[in-house]
Amino acid sequence: MSDPASEPWTHEWATLDSVVLHYVEAGDPDDPLVVLLHGFPEFWYAWRNQIDSLAAAGFHVVAPDLRGYNRSEKPSGIGSYRLDRLVNDVVELVDHFEAERANIVGHDWGGVIAWAFGHRRPDRLDRLVVLNAPHPEALERELRSPAQLARSWYALFFQLPRVPEAILERTDGWLGALLRTDPANPAAFDESDIERYEHAIARPGALRAAIDYYRAFGRSQLRRWFGLAESNGRHPTIEAETLVIWGEQDSALGTELLDGLDRWVPDVRIERLPEASHWVQNDAPERVTGLLGEFLR
Template sequence: MTDTNGGSWTHDWAHLDSIVLHYVEAGDPDDPLVVLLHGFPEFWYAWRNQIDSLAAAGFHVVAPDLRGYNRSEKPPGVDSYRLKRLVDDVVELVDHFEAERANVVGHDWGGVIAWEFGHRRPDRLDRLVVLNAPHPEALERELRSPTQLARSWYALFFQLPRVPEAILKRTDGWLGELLRTAPANSAAFDESAIERYEHAIARPGALTAAIDYYRAFGRSQLRRWFGLTDSSGRHPTIEAETLVIWGEQDSALGTELLDGLDRWVPDARIERLPDASHWVQNDAPEPVTDLLEEFLA
């Protein structure tokens, strides 16, 4: 089908082992697979400025709605959104397209999943790209800092049961206000895009599912800190070629999170965009697209 944004994007559903995911697809299925993973509180449309260009550059582009978001299935319960399940979704999506390996690109929560995919499934990864999402080891280190802890206040607030949903549902237009004011580029989200974002997060169960990502992560951290899991929390080295794109005006994630990245990702290249915010691929769509095309080629 032809999307209203002007690109020729095919919408479909992948019936995976444990979840049904909606996705948008572009490009030749015989070309190298690129999986684009969005963040909170977005959906596949976060990549509207990159999909067509990547397809034209010779990639088979797949942008799913992550589990719980927009048109994808929304299983109940916090444990449905544990990182292992989210990574398994990506592995099964790659299987769905009968690809041995994929280039995985993730922003925000999609970036967290991308990092974890790189650690857990290097056998299925070609190249890795992460946009404004902290490496888990760096995040744990910086959360000891009062500055980063204060920046992450919302993640702590989201640990509360039911309260965040109740407040946000009563705060009419909260998402539109966020998308109008948080990006560095005032044109990052036009009114049509904002309307689509608001419609997606208003689908039954979508807001709770999105917040459950934070709850699941918080619970896993507590289990580890209190010795209730066998995992030490240490991550194996990611050997794949990795590109990190970082909007330096991110109000929630400090650039200190980039320090020492080569300890865990020795083949990492960092591209800093000083005039972009957390919403980096929307603030600076052309530079981000150019970096993706050049790196993945």
């Protein structure tokens, strides 16, 4: 595994109100801000193929480790990973760079946060990009389908207390096996990449925090379904220009989740990549990087 000191990226920490986030930074701080949000079970390195190209295209690029992941702080308690707190982390990160607005790009869980950012803080959003992460209204609709419910088995499993961590911690190489077999492109992750991913998730508290994202989301959904939530769960329309990039070979998320997306996001462009899986920016790095540069320009 390479030494961060030998990398071309700048590693920094942002002390926010409730958490300290580690992030990687590239580009001119005076350029438009682009925040890259990773998914499960990843970290900032998920964007290694996009950071430099976006910086060269004239953007100030920031790729944080989300709270709980890798080198960022790992607050205890499931409530620390509620969606409102995750969105607030991004707002405070934008504040940290003294930017009025930002382009938000998210994959997987980072995409869930990106959707929520668009709903809750449109005043801080320039353009929105989501990669293989479902809009919440589409997800609720499709979870009524046995096919999508079966694909989401792992999210249900993660609701169990302590058991998922115990099993995964005792299963040597589970993450490496996933990264070697699930992507559509066999070259998506090399052995050095896999070593870095395994090292990041093995940091004390990281696996528990990553699974607590699912637990917090599950609890919020149950509260809404049983009428205990403060709102009825409907989401305001996202008016920002939005790009959705979707690897169609996603084993966990069906393409049906894209149906009717313009009902909730009128100014949406959908790019389907039939050759890519859930790990879309790694399966098709040049294609994804090109789409990002074109859309954000």
